[in-house]
Amino acid sequence: MDPSKDLAAYGYGSVAWKERMESWKQKQERLHQMRNDGGGKDWDGDGDDADLPLMDEARQPLSRKIPISSSQINPYRMIIIIRLVVLGFFFHYRVMHPVPDAFALWLISVICEIWFAMSWILDQFPKWFPIERETYLDRLTLRFDKEGQPSQLAPVDFFVSTVDPLKEPPLVTANTVLSILAVDYPVDKVSCYVSDDGAAMLTFEALSETSEFAKKWVPFCKRFSLEPRAPEWYFQQKIDYLKDKVAPNFVRERRAMKREYEEFKVRINALVAKAQKVPEEGWTMQDGTPWPGNNVRDHPGMIQVFLGQSGGHDVEGNELPRLVYVSREKRPGYNHHKKAGAMNALVRVSAVLSNAPYMLNLDCDHYINNSKAIKEAMCFMMDPLVGKKVCYVQFPQRFDGIDRHDRYANRNVVFFDINMKGLDGIQGPIYVGTGCVFRRQALTNKKKTAKPKTEKKKRLFFKRAENQSPAYALGEIEEGAPGAENVKAGIVNQQKLEKKFGQSSVFVASTLLENGGTLKSASPASLLKEAIHVISCGYEDKTDWGKEIGWIYGSVTEDILTGFKMHCHGWRSIYCIPKRAAFKGSAPLNLSDRLHQVLRWALGSIEIFFSNHCPLWYGYGGGLKCLERFSYINSIVYPWTSIPLLAYCTLPAICLLTGKFITPELTNVASLWFMSLFICIFATSILEMRWSGVGVDDWWRNEQFWVIGGVSSHLFAVFQGLLKVIAGIDTSFTVTSKGGDDEEFSELYTFKWTTLLIPPTTLLLLNFIGVVAGVSNAINNGYESWGPLFGKLFFAFWVIVHLYPFLKGLVGRQNRTPTIVIVWSILLASIFSLLWVRIDPFLAKNDGPLLEECGLDCS
Numbered sequence: 001m002d003p004s005k006d007l008a009a010y011g012y013g014s015v016a017w018k019e020r021m022e023s024w025k026q027k028q029e030r031l032h033q034m035r036n037d038g039g040g041k042d043w044d045g046d047g048d049d050a051d052l053p054l055m056d057e058a059r060q061p062l063s064r065k066i067p068i069s070s071s072q073i074n075p076y077r078m079i080i081i082i083r084l085v086v087l088g089f090f091f092h093y094r095v096m097h098p099v100p101d102a103f104a105l106w107l108i109s110v111i112c113e114i115w116f117a118m119s120w121i122l123d124q125f126p127k128w129f130p131i132e133r134e135t136y137l138d139r140l141t142l143r144f145d146k147e148g149q150p151s152q153l154a155p156v157d158f159f160v161s162t163v164d165p166l167k168e169p170p171l172v173t174a175n176t177v178l179s180i181l182a183v184d185y186p187v188d189k190v191s192c193y194v195s196d197d198g199a200a201m202l203t204f205e206a207l208s209e210t211s212e213f214a215k216k217w218v219p220f221c222k223r224f225s226l227e228p229r230a231p232e233w234y235f236q237q238k239i240d241y242l243k244d245k246v247a248p249n250f251v252r253e254r255r256a257m258k259r260e261y262e263e264f265k266v267r268i269n270a271l272v273a274k275a276q277k278v279p280e281e282g283w284t285m286q287d288g289t290p291w292p293g294n295n296v297r298d299h300p301g302m303i304q305v306f307l308g309q310s311g312g313h314d315v316e317g318n319e320l321p322r323l324v325y326v327s328r329e330k331r332p333g334y335n336h337h338k339k340a341g342a343m344n345a346l347v348r349v350s351a352v353l354s355n356a357p358y359m360l361n362l363d364c365d366h367y368i369n370n371s372k373a374i375k376e377a378m379c380f381m382m383d384p385l386v387g388k389k390v391c392y393v394q395f396p397q398r399f400d401g402i403d404r405h406d407r408y409a410n411r412n413v414v415f416f417d418i419n420m421k422g423l424d425g426i427q428g429p430i431y432v433g434t435g436c437v438f439r440r441q442a443l444t445n446k447k448k449t450a451k452p453k454t455e456k457k458k459r460l461f462f463k464r465a466e467n468q469s470p471a472y473a474l475g476e477i478e479e480g481a482p483g484a485e486n487v488k489a490g491i492v493n494q495q496k497l498e499k500k501f502g503q504s505s506v507f508v509a510s511t512l513l514e515n516g517g518t519l520k521s522a523s524p525a526s527l528l529k530e531a532i533h534v535i536s537c538g539y540e541d542k543t544d545w546g547k548e549i550g551w552i553y554g555s556v557t558e559d560i561l562t563g564f565k566m567h568c569h570g571w572r573s574i575y576c577i578p579k580r581a582a583f584k585g586s587a588p589l590n591l592s593d594r595l596h597q598v599l600r601w602a603l604g605s606i607e608i609f610f611s612n613h614c615p616l617w618y619g620y621g622g623g624l625k626c627l628e629r630f631s632y633i634n635s636i637v638y639p640w641t642s643i644p645l646l647a648y649c650t651l652p653a654i655c656l657l658t659g660k661f662i663t664p665e666l667t668n669v670a671s672l673w674f675m676s677l678f679i680c681i682f683a684t685s686i687l688e689m690r691w692s693g694v695g696v697d698d699w700w701r702n703e704q705f706w707v708i709g710g711v712s713s714h715l716f717a718v719f720q721g722l723l724k725v726i727a728g729i730d731t732s733f734t735v736t737s738k739g740g741d742d743e744e745f746s747e748l749y750t751f752k753w754t755t756l757l758i759p760p761t762t763l764l765l766l767n768f769i770g771v772v773a774g775v776s777n778a779i780n781n782g783y784e785s786w787g788p789l790f791g792k793l794f795f796a797f798w799v800i801v802h803l804y805p806f807l808k809g810l811v812g813r814q815n816r817t818p819t820i821v822i823v824w825s826i827l828l829a830s831i832f833s834l835l836w837v838r839i840d841p842f843l844a845k846n847d848g849p850l851l852e853e854c855g856l857d858c859s
Contacts, residue, residue: 062140062379063386066132067425072691073130079687080124083680087117090673094663097670102660109651109662112644119641122634124684126627127422130691133576135379137372144382145186154382155189155356155516156374156437159346161339162364163197165275170206171268172586173364175230177207180362181214181307181321182221182229184371190321191308191354197342199293199302199327201283202275206268207325211306213264214323215314220257221371224250227580230367231261233400293327301329301535303349303528322354328535336537340551340558347443347550348502348534351510352527355518356440363434366585369398373582377437380574391442391571392563394428395435396420398581401589406698407805408594409705410587413698418688419631420575427628428573430635431563435583442571443562444501444511444549500544506530554611557604561613564632570623591809595756599713599720602639606721609636639721642714649711649763652796656770659777661792707802711763712756760806767796 067073094113099106144152158180162168173194180192196203221229228234235258282294293299308322328345330336337344343361350356358381360374370376377393380386396416420429497508506527510517522530533539540546546553552561563573576582588594608614615632624632655661666674689699723729771793778789800807 076687126631129425131425151186157350157356159361179230179368302327344550357516395582414702424575433559555607568619602717639714645710653766653770656774
């Protein structure tokens with residue numbers, strides 16, 4: 001409320017309320033005046049102030065919504081409605097005016113256009129209510145992290161997942177871990193768990209080296225407030241690092257730290273070089289025993305606590321966050337569910353060892369770029385008004401090392417800055433697999449719980465099951481642990497909980513504590529033994545893991561399924577975009593790797609489409625909102641668009657080669673509807689870019705790669721998904737590198753042959769041939785044929801322009817000759833060759849009759 005406004009505007013018109021408000025305003029003015037005069041410490045306000053809407057910082061909201069201004073969003077919505085109307089008239093014309101001499105072409109084009117229209121509706125309407133958000137870190141600090149007092153910020157468990165250290169370099173993983181350990185958050189409330197699903201000794205040794213280097217790096221970061229806190233990217237910054245650094249010893253310490261980091265890199269690279277050749281007998285540890293993970297598919301579970309207990313202090317004697325290495329057990333004959341299974345193992349291990357109420361998961365190549373990112377998320381999670389409804393806070397993905405033009409739309413700006421903002425105004429963004437802070441209760445219990453009416457402290461006891469693996473009886477949960485009041489005083493059905501969560505009374509006890517909590521009497525050794533038990537390969541058998549709790553199984557894109565299940569249970573999510581990017585990662589630069597990445601995503605969507613969790617029929621009657629369902633349907637249906645898209649991109653070449661077209665000769669009214677539709681399409685895009693702030697280049701790159709991915713990766717995903725579902729055949733595509741160099745962005749020009757390149761290459765050749773054939777036909781038939789040719793040429797050039805980045809990646813540098821020069825050279829050379837043959841300038845022209853030599857007798 002604004003005290004300067006008339007209270008009647010808020011609906012509080014009583015005289016009594018107005019007098020109390022005036023009295024409160026006077027007290028606030030006197031308090032402000034006395035503080036300015038230095039006498040604020042003697043001020044003692046009356047207790048009646050608590051009944052009034054206090055405006056001090058500690059009681060104000062930690063975040064707020066910022067709706068898009070009406071001058072930007074209202075025209076956008078109007079043009080969408082107009083486009084729908086125009087689309088209706090357009091299809092009325094298209095259906096009512098078939099082309100008799102090209103009926104098959106007309107029918108295919110109409111079916112494709114109807115599918116495109118339905119896809120547009122699914123994509124467009126979830127963007128109807130876009131919003132932005134603003135956080136107040138100063139209020140969070142004032143309320144939960146006052147200087148000189150114990151921090152009341154909630155603990156957070158960080159999850160980092162990696163598989164193959166030869167494909168995911170250990171130095172990259174090390175930088176991610178270092179950025180976590182140096183995060184701007186109370187150290188006793190941070191625990192970092194690294195999942196090594198490849199059980200590689202290289203990852204283990206690299207993490208050991210990282211823990212030692214962290215003892216020097218973390219205090220250096222915090223002493224000088226560095227950003228980012230991943231050393232590789234900090235030292236690569238091309239900025240004035242002396243800016244805002246007034247400490248006289250900063251330059252000296254920075255140079256010393258850079259030398260330390262270079263030595264650290266040498267040690268890590270030496271480990272990588274050594275790991276290239278595996279001994280015949282396998283790796284052995286320092287004590288001479290074989291490394292347990294020598295057989296990647298058959299090894300026991302492994303847990304190593306590097307930091308956080310003994311030896312967890314930096315060079316200045318300060319405590320460091322906990323760092324834990326985890327490699328879950330793997331045995332032949334078990335389905336380990338890839339990344340989703342690894343993440344669920346981390347959920348259980350962290351619940352046993354630290355049980356923080358919030359979890360943040362990162363891919364091994366996504367480092368923390370903004371050390372205050374966790375506090376940004378806590379502004380939503382710990383907000384007393386909205387926090388209890390929030391299952392996760394999703395941050396946008398930002399990337400380093402991408403070429404300036406972003407040829408293959410790696411940044412995905414349209415999705416992260418337009419679609420996700422639109423979803424945030426409905427029920428929240430979808431989960432994208434990394435850079436996401438979860439509420440543990442939402443992952444383990446799924447269903448949103450009501451706030452309890454009473455707050456009584458309870459003691460909870462659990463009987464030890466006869467078949468329980470730990471050799472200790474579970475003691476009492478610490479009295480007064482946050483969240484204990486949420487457990488009902490009645491008898492807990494332990495067997496039912498163990499059937500849901502697995503045979504671990506420690507883990508079951510942790511799930512009953514909404515705000516986290518630890519065991520009071522259990523020793524660290526017994527907890528580690530229990531942690532080993534919960535990552536055994538048979539632990540999840542006959543439980544709800546992967547079905548109702550944790551990361552959901554059934555697709556390689558487990559992120560979509562997991563977020564979808566949460567939204568179906570009534571939770572909402574939040575989209576947080578800090579001014580400084582929260583996390584940054586790496587993206588594939590060359591064309592083949594990018595297409596394979598998109599193939600994996602599309603295949604996951606196809607798997608969800610054929611599963612029981614398909615948004616088309618799952619979750620009705622729950623908490624999922626209609627427009628949110630539209631978005632999830634679009635996320636699993638989009639690969640099917642590849643079939644009509646491939647057909648539609650083939651039509652221009654067929655039309656040019658056959659001389660037929662998909663529409664009859666246009667009347668004035670028909671031309672009006674066609675022009676109106678094109679204008680609406682452009683207007684929608686322009687207004688969308690206006691309210692979102694997305695640039696034209698990013699929008700255009702997204703449009704181009706929609707076509708490139710649609711006729712290659714999405715198409716293969718559809719057929720691979722059908723083979724997997726119907727015939728049980730799991731197809732894979734191999735990529736072999738042919739070259740590269742050491743220059744910046746050299747990977748961008750690396751050509752790797754893959755079968756995904758065949759369909760778009762074929763389309764390009766067909767349309768090039770069609771253009772040449774169409775122009776040749778027009779030249780031979782005279783000027784009357786040029787009019788109908790323009791529509792066909794426009795159609796063909798639409799395909800070629802959208803596939804241009806693909807052509808550029810296919811051609812490569814060609815000795816640094818610009819690809820556009822090669823393309824236009826081929827086209828123009830073909831066209832001018834045809835014109836040359838048609839004009840035939842070396843033959844003399846004679847407009848008169850042809851005379852023949854007939855001698856003297858010409859009769």
